[in-house]
Amino acid sequence: MTSHLNVDNLEIRYGDTAVEPAITGINLEIMQGEFVTVIGPSGCGKSTLLHAMGGMLAPASGGIYLDGTELTRPDPRQAAFVFQDYSLFPWKKVVDNVAMGLRFAGEDKKTALEKAAAELAFVGLGDKADKYPGELSGGMQQRVAVARALALKPKFLLMDEPFGALDEQTRRSLGQELTKILHDAGQSVVLITHSLEEAIFWADRIIVMKAGPGEVSKEIIVDEPWPRSLEFMTSERFENLRAELFHRIQPTTVSEAK
Amino acid sequence: MDTNTIVLARGRRPAIALNASALARKATLYRTALVLGFFVLWELLANIGAIDERSASKPTAILAAFGDMFAGNAETYQALSDTLYVLVMAFIIAVAIGMPLGLALALNATVRAAYMSIVIYLLGIPKTIFLPLFVLFFGLGNGSAIAFGAVLGFLQIAVNVVAGVDSIEPRFFRVTSAFGGSRWHSFVHVILPGAAPAIFAGLWHGVRNAFVGVLIAQMFVSNIGIGYLVKVYTNNFQIDNAMVLIIISAVAVILLGTLWELSEARLTKWKSTVRS
Numbered sequence: 001m002t003s004h005l006n007v008d009n010l011e012i013r014y015g016d017t018a019v020e021p022a023i024t025g026i027n028l029e030i031m032q033g034e035f036v037t038v039i040g041p042s043g044c045g046k047s048t049l050l051h052a053m054g055g056m057l058a059p060a061s062g063g064i065y066l067d068g069t070e071l072t073r074p075d076p077r078q079a080a081f082v083f084q085d086y087s088l089f090p091w092k093k094v095v096d097n098v099a100m101g102l103r104f105a106g107e108d109k110k111t112a113l114e115k116a117a118a119e120l121a122f123v124g125l126g127d128k129a130d131k132y133p134g135e136l137s138g139g140m141q142q143r144v145a146v147a148r149a150l151a152l153k154p155k156f157l158l159m160d161e162p163f164g165a166l167d168e169q170t171r172r173s174l175g176q177e178l179t180k181i182l183h184d185a186g187q188s189v190v191l192i193t194h195s196l197e198e199a200i201f202w203a204d205r206i207i208v209m210k211a212g213p214g215e216v217s218k219e220i221i222v223d224e225p226w227p228r229s230l231e232f233m234t235s236e237r238f239e240n241l242r243a244e245l246f247h248r249i250q251p252t253t254v255s256e257a258k
Numbered sequence: 259m260d261t262n263t264i265v266l267a268r269g270r271r272p273a274i275a276l277n278a279s280a281l282a283r284k285a286t287l288y289r290t291a292l293v294l295g296f297f298v299l300w301e302l303l304a305n306i307g308a309i310d311e312r313s314a315s316k317p318t319a320i321l322a323a324f325g326d327m328f329a330g331n332a333e334t335y336q337a338l339s340d341t342l343y344v345l346v347m348a349f350i351i352a353v354a355i356g357m358p359l360g361l362a363l364a365l366n367a368t369v370r371a372a373y374m375s376i377v378i379y380l381l382g383i384p385k386t387i388f389l390p391l392f393v394l395f396f397g398l399g400n401g402s403a404i405a406f407g408a409v410l411g412f413l414q415i416a417v418n419v420v421a422g423v424d425s426i427e428p429r430f431f432r433v434t435s436a437f438g439g440s441r442w443h444s445f446v447h448v449i450l451p452g453a454a455p456a457i458f459a460g461l462w463h464g465v466r467n468a469f470v471g472v473l474i475a476q477m478f479v480s481n482i483g484i485g486y487l488v489k490v491y492t493n494n495f496q497i498d499n500a501m502v503l504i505i506i507s508a509v510a511v512i513l514l515g516t517l518w519e520l521s522e523a524r525l526t527k528w529k530s531t532v533r534s
């Protein structure tokens with residue numbers, strides 16, 4: 001059976017119910033194996049949406065459903081996070097960081113470490129298992145964070161601007177490599193980004209959000225076969241998509257859309 | 259930056275790279291020279307009468323007293339072992355109170371709101387003024403010294419534990435919960451290791467403060483231990499003997515500190531890998 005994640009008429013409020021919701025009226029369905037990107041102006045509620053999808057925030061109304069079951073607390077085997085700041089524990093060796101979620105889930109140490117080592121090899125860091133995160137470059141640390149999430153074999157991988165702290169070169173090459181291995185593995189991905197390029201390159205489907213309150217303003221299908229090469233980025237198709245997206249997320253267009 | 263290389267920029271000369279071990283050797287040499295110079299100067303000034311030998315003693319006399327005190331003087335050994343016992347007891351009690359207290363203050367908002375100000379207040383006031391009360395409660399023997407040392411130690415340990423836990427970035431708790439970790443997981447995988455460097459520092463400050471407390475108590479309200487002997491020797495103008503005990507105490511603290519640093523570096527090795 002293929003899994004699917006449903007966001008059903010979701011509204012999230014921070015604190016007092018009198019204030020405007022951070023996001024409201026969000027309806028989405030994400031299928032297993034699909035790559036979905038979310039883009040929108042700063043503060044429109046992208047992180048809020050992602051955190052809610054991972055069971056980290058309680059909805060004011062509506063809900064998140066995984067194969068029909070409501071997700072009410074974090075369950076990394078269903079949906080696992082990759083954060084922008086990596087958030088690797090500096091006091092744990094790389095392999096122990098990757099094994100962390102498995103240990104929390106109650107797996108014995110030996111099995112967890114074996115799985116962690118395999119996952120590190122999968123992201124190309126098999127030789128860094130015994131290093132501390134502080135000894136790795138930013139790009140490598142983010143690979144570790146991806147391995148940590150993948151170690152739990154999550155149905156959905158939730159990434160919140162995972163490459164925001166990397167330089168453009170690393171960002172592109174790591175993106176190309178990761179999309180390939182994740183896609184080959186049949187992984188479902190929800191990726192939040194500020195980058196137009198990334199939003200297109202990583203997407204089967206782009207969710208465009210607008211602010212005040214945070215809502216979905218448009219969904220754009222990117223009908224480009226996988227695996228994608230960096231040449232895709234210089235193609236005319238890509239340019240057209242980029243132009244469309246660029247206009248979509250301008251503040252003027254947002255107010256017109258209202 | 260290569261960790262083996264320290265770059266020194268001095269004046270308008272180009273920056274020079276100095277090997278770390280060469281730097282360490284040079285620093286040791288300089289330090290030894292200063293200490294030796296100090297003792298030589300002391301000896302010289304005492305010999306020409308610029309300082310009073312009867313009240314300030316001099317290195318050669320202290321060296322001679324050192325031999326006398328350890329050859330067949332049971333009193334010295336007794337004082338040393340008594341003091342060690344009192345210090346160890348004080349430290350154990352300080353840890354047993356300071357660690358749980360620190361954790362409770364750090365982790366429970368109500369406990370912190372209720373008691374943190376008291377701990378800070380107690381830490382700030384000069385506690386020697388309360389010494390007579392300790393005598394009333396614990397008598398003139400080891401009891402007072404242990405209790406006073408423990409009080410000075412546990413306050414230090416508690417505030418360091420609080421500071422250590424506070425220094426942990428919230429994102430580590432967020433990631434723990436995102437990966438399905440329980441409160442217990444947070445405690446074991448985040449709080450303890452994250453606060454470990456500060457807790458370690460706290461234990462060190464605790465032991466030093468406990469030692470200070472023990473010596474003060476022995477000096478003023480007890481008739482046992484190094485502190486008491488130092489007082490007796492000084493009152494009897496046996497300055498050489500008092501100096502021997504003072505130097506032993508100082509050297510013991512320095513050795514303990516070095517040992518502590520080495521074990522800390524081993525136990526929290528990850529700390530050196532963190533870039534800000």
Ligand SMILES: Nc1ncnc2c1ncn2[C@@H]1O[C@H](COP(=O)(O)OP(=O)(O)OP(=O)(O)O)[C@@H](O)[C@H]1O
Pocket residue numbers: 014015022040041042043044045046047048049214
């Ligand atoms: N913990 C919080 N408490 C209160 N309000 C919050 C909190 N987190 C986010 N918000 C508010 O909710 C709204 C959406 O924030 P969110 O972080 O989801 O936006 P975002 O699209 O991820 O922004 P960015 O692109 O800058 O990361 C903002 O108005 C923000 O101020």
Ligand SMILES: [Mg+2]
Pocket residue numbers: 046047048
């Ligand atoms: Mg965000």
